[in-house]
Amino acid sequence: MRLAEEARRSRAPFVRLADRYALFFIPLTLLIAGLAWHLSGDPLRALAVLVVATPCPLILAVPIAIMSGISRAARRGILIKDGVTLEALAGIKQVFLDKTGTLTSGHARLQSIEVNGLADPQRLLGLAASLAQASTHPISQAIVEAAHQRQLPLSVPQEVEESPGSGLCGHVDGVQVRFGTLSFAHKDAPGTDWVAAMLRRMDYLACSGSFIDVDGKLAGLLIFSDNVRRETPQTLRRLRNRGIEKIVMLTGDRLETAEMIALSAGIDELHAGLTPEDKVRAVQQGCLRTSTLMVGDGINDAPALAAANVGVAMGASGATASAQAAGVVLLVDRLDRLVEALDIARRTRYIARQGVLVGMGMSLLAMAVAALGYLPPLIGAVVQEGIDVVIILNALRALGSSWELRKRKLAAEHIDRLQDEHQQLSTVLSELHQLANDFAQRPLAQAQTDLVQLVNKLQTSLAQHEREDENTLYPLLTRSMPGEDPMSAMSHSHREIFRLIHLLTRMSSDFSSDPATAPADEIQHQLIRLDTLVRLHFDQEEELFRYLDWR
Numbered sequence: 001m002r003l004a005e006e007a008r009r010s011r012a013p014f015v016r017l018a019d020r021y022a023l024f025f026i027p028l029t030l031l032i033a034g035l036a037w038h039l040s041g042d043p044l045r046a047l048a049v050l051v052v053a054t055p056c057p058l059i060l061a062v063p064i065a066i067m068s069g070i071s072r073a074a075r076r077g078i079l080i081k082d083g084v085t086l087e088a089l090a091g092i093k094q095v096f097l098d099k100t101g102t103l104t105s106g107h108a109r110l111q112s113i114e115v116n117g118l119a120d121p122q123r124l125l126g127l128a129a130s131l132a133q134a135s136t137h138p139i140s141q142a143i144v145e146a147a148h149q150r151q152l153p154l155s156v157p158q159e160v161e162e163s164p165g166s167g168l169c170g171h172v173d174g175v176q177v178r179f180g181t182l183s184f185a186h187k188d189a190p191g192t193d194w195v196a197a198m199l200r201r202m203d204y205l206a207c208s209g210s211f212i213d214v215d216g217k218l219a220g221l222l223i224f225s226d227n228v229r230r231e232t233p234q235t236l237r238r239l240r241n242r243g244i245e246k247i248v249m250l251t252g253d254r255l256e257t258a259e260m261i262a263l264s265a266g267i268d269e270l271h272a273g274l275t276p277e278d279k280v281r282a283v284q285q286g287c288l289r290t291s292t293l294m295v296g297d298g299i300n301d302a303p304a305l306a307a308a309n310v311g312v313a314m315g316a317s318g319a320t321a322s323a324q325a326a327g328v329v330l331l332v333d334r335l336d337r338l339v340e341a342l343d344i345a346r347r348t349r350y351i352a353r354q355g356v357l358v359g360m361g362m363s364l365l366a367m368a369v370a371a372l373g374y375l376p377p378l379i380g381a382v383v384q385e386g387i388d389v390v391i392i393l394n395a396l397r398a399l400g401s402s403w404e405l406r407k408r409k410l411a412a413e414h415i416d417r418l419q420d421e422h423q424q425l426s427t428v429l430s431e432l433h434q435l436a437n438d439f440a441q442r443p444l445a446q447a448q449t450d451l452v453q454l455v456n457k458l459q460t461s462l463a464q465h466e467r468e469d470e471n472t473l474y475p476l477l478t479r480s481m482p483g484e485d486p487m488s489a490m491s492h493s494h495r496e497i498f499r500l501i502h503l504l505t506r507m508s509s510d511f512s513s514d515p516a517t518a519p520a521d522e523i524q525h526q527l528i529r530l531d532t533l534v535r536l537h538f539d540q541e542e543e544l545f546r547y548l549d550w551r
Helices: 003-008 015-038 045-052 057-073 083-090 099-103 121-133 138-147 193-205 232-243 255-265 276-287 299-307 321-327 336-373 379-399 405-406 413-425 424-439 444-480 488-513 519-549
Strands: 078-080 092-100 111-114 158-163 167-172 175-180 206-214 217-223 248-252 269-271 293-296 312-316 328-330
Touching: 015 057, 045 336, 045 379, 057 078, 057 083, 057 336, 057 379, 078 083, 078 193, 078 336, 083 276, 083 312, 083 336, 092 099, 092 276, 092 299, 099 138, 099 255, 099 293, 111 121, 111 138, 121 138, 121 167, 121 175, 121 206, 121 217, 138 206, 138 217, 193 206, 193 217, 193 255, 232 248, 232 255, 232 328, 232 336, 248 255, 248 276, 248 413, 255 269, 276 293, 276 299, 293 299, 299 312, 299 321, 312 321, 321 336, 328 336, 413 424, 413 519, 424 444, 424 519, 444 488, 444 519, 488 519
Parallel strands: 092 248, 092 293, 248 269, 293 312, 312 328
Antiparallel strands: 078 328, 111 217, 158 167, 167 175, 175 206, 206 217
């Protein structure tokens, strides 16, 4: 909280939109009124100028548009805390993103327990979980959840100390336990073969891990998997399409592990191995270059959120400290809401600026007419009220969605149906993946039986699903997207899936009658091709449907 407060005080003050226009509008009004009085000698002309010089484009149009935009965002699960934040959000050019819980799902899952020597894996997990009860970090919660699933008894930890971004230490049943990064858990860790092997394995798998030290001895490693959010790559592409110049990932993880996530997500620049203080410095340096936004969800991210021009907290499952430090809170656990927040902010700023310019333009025209003596004060008052009504109605447009969003919206039942069908097909895809991995190594009789069963399932479930999509769903998608045939690439994937299933059907028949006519290696090769294509196609469909889903 101290770091967050220091970072907040270090931010440059933001000049509001209305204040910038007021700097020249008010002096100009007084100048026109003075000139009208001086040149005509009639004080009523100056009065008429002042009457029609309505300040409502500044004191009504902008606040109404801003509050309408905030209300619009709230209906979409985006909490924007004040108008200053919304105006600043509209001018963002650079985005900083935390990794865990932001680019990834944040729902870490214990993948394996690696021991150094003869330690008991279950005892190590029990010690770490007992200590992890004192922390709200996603990794700590994953450790506790894994221990509960294994029905391990947990003890109450004593003298617990948490080092943000590094790990936990304390005493459990009289034993000193430390877990977290390698440098934190075991400061004097020698470069043993076991440590090198574990670090290399985490790099290959793009997984994070917590080393466990018990009474000064490095005892083991907990490896966690936390996949990139499905919507993350698309969200980053959409941010670039909206003029974001650079997307940077900040993480406390090791560089080698973070690189794999950065490549999967499509990050422009990566900074790894950072402490909370390092994240603050990186964000502050970014703010010196251009208007910067920081997105995070954990306690470690709170200072960086406070340092950015706009801080965005993943509030659905994030820490309270980050939500308090941020100016924007995403109440829905979806990163793509960030793009929608940016769209709402920019549309709101456009409407507010339009109201100011149109309102001041009408006022200046009325002032000129009044200065020439053609608009008496009483009539000018009526004109001024008319201008106010026009700009207020215009500002209220920020409550609604843009025409582009309404055009792209797709019925919710189609999205739900696709997700349900993909979930139902997960069993078939798992069997396909397993057979693609080891088909050539299976005994002949088992391989023949397994292939026949899989081909039958592919024909009755997968092929049928893709035909329904091609004939029913894709025409609906075509009407929701620009271009004459926007689904041509996806339809090509359908045709290739049909071809591979047909080929596997023929090969299965030949393999069952005479294995020599259809070699097992060639069948496995085609299984691998189909497995890769189907998984990629499903990911593309789900990504596309997330783009069209505006619930």
